[in-house]
Amino acid sequence: MKQNWWKEAVVYQIYPRSFCDSNGDGIGDLRGIISKLDYLKDLGVNVIWLCPVYKSPNDDNGYDISDYYDIMDEFGTLSDWEEMLSDIHKRGMKLIMDLVVNHSSDEHKWFKESRSSKNNEKRDYYIWKKGKDGREPSNWTSFFTPSAWEYDDKTGEYYLHLFSKKQPDLNWENPKLREEIFTMMKWWLQKGIDGFRMDVINCISKVEGYPSVPSQDSGYKWGGEYFINGPRVHEYLQEMNRKVLSKHDIMTVGETPDVNVDDAALYTAEERNELNMVFQFELMGIDSGESGKWELKPWKLTDFKNIIKKWQLGLENNGWNSLFLNNHDQPRMVSRFGDDKKYRNESAKMLGTLVHTLQGTPYIYQGEEIGMTNIKFKSIEEYKDIETINYYNEVLKNGDKDVNHIMESIYSKGRDNARTPMQWNDEENAGFTFGEPWIKVNPNYKEINVKNEEEDKDSVLNYYKKLIKLRKENPVLIYGKFIPVMEQDEEVFSYIREMGNEKILVILNFKGKDVDFVLPEGIKISEEGLLISNYENHDEKLKPYEARVYKI
Ligand code: TEU
Ligand code: CA
Numbered sequence: 327m328k329q330n331w332w333k334e335a336v337v338y339q340i341y342p343r344s345f346c347d348s349n350g351d352g353i354g355d356l357r358g359i360i361s362k363l364d365y366l367k368d369l370g371v372n373v374i375w376l377c378p379v380y381k382s383p384n385d386d387n388g389y390d391i392s393d394y395y396d397i398m399d400e401f402g403t404l405s406d407w408e409e410m411l412s413d414i415h416k417r418g419m420k421l422i423m424d425l426v427v428n429h430s431s432d433e434h435k436w437f438k439e440s441r442s443s444k445n446n447e448k449r450d451y452y453i454w455k456k457g458k459d460g461r462e463p464s465n466w467t468s469f470f471t472p473s474a475w476e477y478d479d480k481t482g483e484y485y486l487h488l489f490s491k492k493q494p495d496l497n498w499e500n501p502k503l504r505e506e507i508f509t510m511m512k513w514w515l516q517k518g519i520d521g522f523r524m525d526v527i528n529c530i531s532k533v534e535g536y537p538s539v540p541s542q543d544s545g546y547k548w549g550g551e552y553f554i555n556g557p558r559v560h561e562y563l564q565e566m567n568r569k570v571l572s573k574h575d576i577m578t579v580g581e582t583p584d585v586n587v588d589d590a591a592l593y594t595a596e597e598r599n600e601l602n603m604v605f606q607f608e609l610m611g612i613d614s615g616e617s618g619k620w621e622l623k624p625w626k627l628t629d630f631k632n633i634i635k636k637w638q639l640g641l642e643n644n645g646w647n648s649l650f651l652n653n654h655d656q657p658r659m660v661s662r663f664g665d666d667k668k669y670r671n672e673s674a675k676m677l678g679t680l681v682h683t684l685q686g687t688p689y690i691y692q693g694e695e696i697g698m699t700n701i702k703f704k705s706i707e708e709y710k711d712i713e714t715i716n717y718y719n720e721v722l723k724n725g726d727k728d729v730n731h732i733m734e735s736i737y738s739k740g741r742d743n744a745r746t747p748m749q750w751n752d753e754e755n756a757g758f759t760f761g762e763p764w765i766k767v768n769p770n771y772k773e774i775n776v777k778n779e780e781e782d783k784d785s786v787l788n789y790y791k792k793l794i795k796l797r798k799e800n801p802v803l804i805y806g807k808f809i810p811v812m813e814q815d816e817e818v819f820s821y822i823r824e825m826g827n828e829k830i831l832v833i834l835n836f837k838g839k840d841v842d843f844v845l846p847e848g849i850k851i852s853e854e855g856l857l858i859s860n861y862e863n864h865d866e867k868l869k870p871y872e873a874r875v876y877k878i
Contacts, residue, residue, distance in 0.1 A: 327805050331372075332521070332577035332602055333646060334804055335420070336682075336794050337689045338371040341654045342379055342401055343387055344747050345692055347759035354747070354758070356402035360410050365776070367417045369695060369787075370794035373577065374414060375523050377654060378424045379407065383433050385492035386470075386712050387745075388424075389525060390431035394510045411518060420520035422577060427507050428526045429493040436506075437494055444481050451503045452494050453486040455536060464538040466549035470716050473546050486536070488529060488553065490712055498530045498562055511570045521577035524601070527563070528582040528593070531556030554584045560592060563600040572599065579648055579687075580604040587640030594645030603646040603687060609633050610656055613738075620717060620735040627816050627836050630663075638685055638808035647686030651677055652694060657743040661700035664871060665838050670697055670774075672871040674786045675860035676834050679873040682793040683823065683832045685808050690790070693748050696779050697786040700743040701768050706733075710765045714740040751777040789860060796858055796875070802828040811849070817841040818868065822849075822878070830857070831876045835868040842867055851876045 346358030356379065366374065378388035381396045388398065397407050414421050430437060439448040455463035457477070468474035468488050475484040476491040486495045497503055511522070532553045539547035563580075571578060580593055582604040593604050612630055615621030641647050651659035660666050664673025674697035681688045703709060706718050714736055721727050737743075742765060749771040750757030756771035768774075779785035797803045806825035812818055818841060819834040831849060835841050845851065853864070855877040861869050868874075 327643070328596065329805070330602075331575075333687060334798070334801075335372040335577070335687055336370065336797065337373040337375050337422075337687060338366055338369070339375045339377070339653060339689055339691045341377045341692055341745060343764065344745050344758070346748060346750070347761065347763070350759060350761035351400065352759050352761040352763045353400045355400065356397070356406040356410050360406075360413055363410075363413050363417055363419075367419065368791075369690075370791055370798075371419065371690065373420045373422060373520065375422045375579075375689070376424065378426055380426075383431055383492065385431070385490050387710075389426050390429070390433075390490070390493045391426055392431040392433040393435075394430075395513065408517070415518070420577075422521035422523055422579070423514055423519050424525060425511065425522040425527075426525040427496060428529050429487065429489060429495045432492045432494055440494075441478055441480055441485070444483070450500045451497055451506075453497050453532070453536075454481070454483045455486070456483055464536050464549065464552075465541060465545070465547050466536075466539065466552070467546035470713050472720065474549070486532075488526070490716075495532075496530075498558070504562065504565065508566060508570050511566070515570070515574050515576070519576075521579075521602075524578065524580045526583065527580040527601075528555050528559055528585060528589075528604075529553050530562055531558040533557060550584055555582075555589050560598075560600065563593070564598070567599045567601075578602045583607050587636060590637075590641060591644045594641065596645075603648045605648050605650065605653075606637065608637070609651075613662070619739050622735060622738055627819065628814065630836075631810065631813065631819055634684065635808070635810050635813075642685065642807065647684070648689060649681045649684050649686040650689040650691065651681055652691045652744060653689070654691065654744050655741050657739055658698055658700045659694060660697050661743070662738075663836075666697075666699040669838050669871045670699065671784070671786055672860050672869075673838075675789045676836070676871040676873040678786070678790055678793055679832065679858070679860070679875065680819065680834055682797050683803055683830070683875060685804070685806065685823070688797070691744065693744075695787055695790040696749065696774055696776055698746075698749060698774060699768065699770060700737065701746050701766075702737050703742075703766065706736075708766055709736065709740065709742050711741040711745065714742060749775040751775050789858075792858055800828075800830065800857075801825065802830055806830070811846050812843065815843070818843050820845075829878045831878045833868065833872075833874045833876075835870065835872045838870045840867040840869055849878060851878060 342354050345354040346362050347354050348357035379401045380391045381393035382388045382391050397404050436448050436451045439446050440452045462473050462475035466474040470490045477484050487493050539549045541547050578601045580601045585606050590604050593601050612625040613623050615623045659677050660674040721732050746768045747758035747763050752772045755763050756767045779787035802823050802825040806823035809822040812820045817837045823830045857875045859874045
């Protein structure tokens with residue numbers, strides 16, 4: 327397998343609004359990040375992925391960009407950003423920037439021009455259509471609103487927005503628009519960044535004619551088949567690669583909802599010259615029902631293991647995996663797949679062990695390394711996320727569910743679970759800000775915080791440092807083959823990583839109780855071969871959420 331620095335890297339994701347506030351306005355900022363770079367260096371990560379910091383009216387916390395060439399006022403200035411980049415590089419780390427080019431903000435100057443008249447030269451930078459029979463051009467629903475189309479009085483047409491109505495979709499069919507994007511990317515690369523994380527990049531090509539989803543009723547329907555992995559997406563990415571990406575030694579990761587292994591291979595196989603890796607969400611759907619993320623469904627470990635196996639084997643010589651169990655859009659992994667109460671420490675370490683012993687590039691989402699948990703705010707007024715608030719209002723309006731039922735879904739799946747402030751210490755507001763935080767701090771910060779965990783040798787934080795080191799010292803954990811064992815087991819996830827004559831066995835108990843395990847014939851383990859574990863002593867049985875990694 328070809329070796330690359332981005333395969334060997336461990337990435338740390340920063341959600342800047344919630345990371346560290348330097349000036350007391352309650353909003354995390356670039357100077358706050360600068361002040362924590364030594365912490366990240368000490369953790370051992372190599373790459374920082376920074377969620378959007380560009381100018382934005384913050385309808386979707388920076389994923390609605392009004393100026394791609396400048397920094398959001400709340401976060402600082404371009405010169406703060408330059409200082410941050412140089413401080414990251416000084417410490418031998420790299421920076422990848424979020425690239426949000428499926429849509430812009432409706433406050434971007436292109437959109438202001440575009441909506442001003444049908445003849446404006448920027449009209450075609452966005453997707454404008456006439457209505458049909460007094461309604462929207464098609465019945466597509468958006469990720470955040472009932473209809474994906476918004477009527478604009480000025481010119482009497484509708485524009486497409488796959489997300490909020492303040493996030494109009496850019497028209498990639500237009501070669502001038504594509505050049506504008508490529509020019510902007512070159513500008514950031516010129517400044518010395520080390521790559522991009524590309525927001526919903528598999529949605530940039532839509533099926534011609536924007537047809538309605540066939541349906542008997544007049545409601546809005548999920549039209550993913552018309553805009554996910556669309557007809558020209560690979561052509562666009564290859565053009566981007568040829569004109570921009572290939573000229574630099576950078577890393578790229580595309581965010582691609584709704585891809586299967588074959589799609590992902592098309593995006594990431596080396597000889598296709600598109601992206602290095604993608605985020606796929608199959609595992610993130612494991613606890614969702616038919617109607618989507620808000621419908622809660624119990625999950626089985628065998629299904630969980632099968633998904634991971636499929637991706638591990640599917641991309642083995644055919645692309646590259648990105649490894650994550652949470653991010654700024656997902657609930658906290660310890661609350662979702664582990665136990666955020668009695669076995670918080672053990673299960674956070676066990677899940678971390680999984681992420682760091684699979685083939686692919688691991689991503690740590692801020693706070694994961696100290697085992698931060700989901701939040702339950704008492705009422706909807708305390709929530710800030712547009713997706714959550716829109717969902718709440720929509721369901722209430724339709725009257726299909728009561729408030730408690732809605733709040734249950736939000737407690738499990740709402741994106742604000744991941745967006746409460748980073749917990750640095752046990753002082754007021756968890757040391758995140760000396761002002762009033764933009765979103766409430768999780769009340770468990772007195773116990774769960776960086777300072778406590780730095781002082782405790784058995785903390786999740788210190789375990790993560792060991793995990794990251796272990797991976798660096800054992801290339802078999804990066805490049806080795808993934809071989810599942812005990813596949814039918816509903817309690818234990820176990821697999822071997824193999825490269826040449828090196829073999830590593832991983833054993834993970836996913837249950838909050840002691841469980842038996844029987845190793846397949848021929849596999850022998852010994853305490854001398856133990857590389858890492860979240861328990862001191864090891865018995866015949868596995869203890870609750872026990873993780874062990876052996877050289878065999
Ligand atoms: O997310 C895209 C995406 O697929 C989301 O709809 C995701 O499924 C959802 O957030 C889960 O609830 C990206 C960004 O990561 C997200 O923060 C943005 O809101 C979105 O794009 C629009 O830019
Ligand atoms: Ca601030």
